[in-house]
Amino acid sequence: MNQNNATEIQKTWWKESVIYQIYPRSFCDSNGDGIGDIQGIISKLDHLQELGVNIVWLSPIYASPNDDNGYDISDYYGIMQEFGTIEDFDQMLAEMKKRNLKLMMDLVVNHSSDEHQWFQESRKSKDNPYRDFYFWRKGENGNSPSNWRSFFSGSAWQYDPTTEEYYLHLFTKKQPDLNWENEKLRQEIYKMMRFWLDKGISGFRMDVIPFISKHLDFPPAYLDNFDKTMKEIYANGPRIHEFLQEMNREVLSKYDITTVGEGAGISVHQGIEYVSSDKKELHTIFHFDHMGLDRNPKNHMDGIGTYKLSAFKKIFTDWHQALGSKGWNSLFLSNHDFPRMVSRFGNDQEYRIESAKSLATVLFTLRGTPYIYQGDEIGMVNYPFQNIEDFRDVQVLNAYKEALEEQQDMEKFLDSQRRFTRDHARTPMQWDESENAGFTGGKAWIGIHPNYLEVNVKKSRQDRDSVMNYYKKLINLRKQNLTLVYGDYEIFYEDSEQIYCYLRSMNEDKLLIINNISSHTADFELPKHLQESGKELLLSNYEVSVAQSIKTLVLRPYEVRIYRLQ
Ligand code: GLC
């Protein structure tokens, strides 16, 4: 059993921070080409400061041919042309510093772009010095070297006629996997990390980091179960901890920074091996257990679209227990790879505002570092995608081609994309009610949600009861009450499919969170042993009469309250 007591946790700035994720392509466009950019980000830093966030995580801004929107890097030292220049970057960092904002960069080193110079060299000949920077294998009797499948459809092996061998790509064929077995490659990556750290950034979010160590015999994948394949075959390879410890020793430990690994394929039992303070690897990971709740594990592009609150709560409870006082969690309900959190876990129709607040409360009142994904602070919702022309994501476009070839039911295919596409998160940030939602003076690269007249930052700022003002209050509450950061966690009514209720406590301080995460009223009874204490209401998302006893309550849809018990 892990020790789990608040008083044993080492206190530090990155545990007390709130992180905001920017997807640069969709944040703000400064020059009217329809694509967000660095000057656009600079122009909106005041918004982040006003919210009260401490760290900004930028999805990749490095030079890239954009096969996967920047997650395919052709030069790790350069800036994507569409986003600006290295001078823009330096200016952005300086402007962030002025506002006490730290910068976390995306580190995409499981793969590079096929247009990276390393790969260009590597594919030239079998004895090229860069050959071994990637995984090249001969075919097996005219077939690819193993049955591994790419996340983005088709085989994970691409035949290359120049040397008549195949290279591995877990993502698109323009994202060849880097071979971490190669010492020189690892040193190149560490050098590049130091370059950005020496510029003064404060950390990295590490893309699909559990995949960097491969099983070199490329064992057969479970073709009927993608989830199992990811966990057992692609992630957590034999040298993963050795590589991360080396990276930590050689680079990370030399700076006062923070790290979060994208933890695809890491189970609740494995998490602590990556984030335990004893192990000196990463500070935190994003686990994906709750992101699978509405999905079909066999096929991650398909799903049921609903989830059970009891299962949702169990995941947070289990991770809290598993990481104990030596590990640390990251808390997120959406990012650039998933539909909008309100549409997915809340109700984006009648209770858009209430459910946005109820879900945000989960993020800011559990133990861990909370992440806000751009637009969630104003309650942005899923986009009404219709035809294939509306989508931009390479994942959808590749799957579409494959579905056509396989003569699948295309209406069914599109229906599942309409619900699950990553593009939901990538429609432009809605700043105001002007044309194009204030995102661009030109034509946006992807559709702008038609609700922008109603849902935008400007309006949210003016409305006392807006989602954004509630986020501000939550962030502030968390800053004022370290019990919300470090406190112990005790859950009540685990089996309820409506109510998420828990106590956070540290020393004598006790905060009770009562959250009806459902579209119906819910009967609530205060746990007996808490009935005697005095109660001070700290935050709520409905009008509440302070004099009211809370021994029993009828909670309104998505009603949430936070009390201090005395
Ligand atoms: C991660 C990123 C995703 C990207 C993939 C390949 O999952 O978050 O956007 O497509 O890795 O780099």
Ligand code: CA
């Ligand atoms: Ca632009």
